[in-house]
Amino acid sequence: MQSAGFNFQQNFFELFGLPMRYQIDEAQLNQRFHTLQAEVHPDKFASFPEAERRVSMQWATKINEAYQTLHNSTQRARYLLSLHGVDTQEETNTAMPADFLMQQMEWREAIEEAQQTGDAAALDELESRMQHEMRQLEIQLAVKIDNSHDYLGAASDVRKLKFMEKLAEEISSAFDAIDN
Numbered sequence: 001m002q003s004a005g006f007n008f009q010q011n012f013f014e015l016f017g018l019p020m021r022y023q024i025d026e027a028q029l030n031q032r033f034h035t036l037q038a039e040v041h042p043d044k045f046a047s048f049p050e051a052e053r054r055v056s057m058q059w060a061t062k063i064n065e066a067y068q069t070l071h072n073s074t075q076r077a078r079y080l081l082s083l084h085g086v087d088t089q090e091e092t093n094t095a096m097p098a099d100f101l102m103q104q105m106e107w108r109e110a111i112e113e114a115q116q117t118g119d120a121a122a123l124d125e126l127e128s129r130m131q132h133e134m135r136q137l138e139i140q141l142a143v144k145i146d147n148s149h150d151y152l153g154a155a156s157d158v159r160k161l162k163f164m165e166k167l168a169e170e171i172s173s174a175f176d177a178i179d180n
Helices: 012-016 026-040 050-071 073-083 098-117 120-147 151-179
Strands: none
Touching: 012 026, 012 050, 026 050, 050 073, 073 120, 073 151, 098 120, 098 151, 120 151
């Protein structure tokens, strides 16, 4: 497998032949994923010695992990920042701008109210607004990471995205509660 150009020291971008950028070509990522999986799929190595089967499984696992990381924009941002030595500190740094925290509180109250009243239309509107806000943050991330190389500022945006992802989960749970 090493002779096929595989190197466990490669980062995920190198593995997929992509530039180390936040904005990536999703079609190229998907195409390369399928090509790599076809090369290392454990079924292809079923008749090989145990050592080669194990290496095949390790590669398949690494390729899956790399794909999942690069395919998800928030995970891709975290990974890129880690490659640049920046820890997003999502678990330890919960400090956010006051206006952002106020918006979070307002959204949580609106989600709770919509759930209690069974107002699916209000949840749809909240979900739409949430998706718009998340896209705006992703645009900011692309500028901070790819253009200005403001990795600390990008880490703050990743923390905001984590808050918003939790809100999106709450909206999903509220939809489930209304449906049941």
